[in-house]
Amino acid sequence: MNTFAKLFETIHGQLLVMLRTDGATEDSPCITFTMQPEGLGLCETKIAFVDTDHGYDAAEKAFENMNEEAAIEGVRPLLDLLERVNETVEDE
Secondary structure: OOOOEEEEEEOOEEEEEEEEEEHHHOOEEEEEEEEOOOOOOOEEEEEEOOOOHHHHHHHHHHHHOOOHHHHHHHOHHHHHHHHHHHHHHHHO
């Protein structure tokens, strides 16, 4: 059975990482990161790879090496944005 999803229990809550294709841009491979930060709905971000054999190989290798630390780095821009938003709200 091919593994296509990994679920991590992090200090930021659950973080789901999936290897799939991106139907929006043909069928290029991508890795998606999905989480639900406190106070928000589901948030998703992704890393898209080129639609070539090399792109599929790179996506599969990146997913294979995905661990909790790498998954958190994948959503770091979202976490940083949430931190800035929360700081702004607290200052008001």
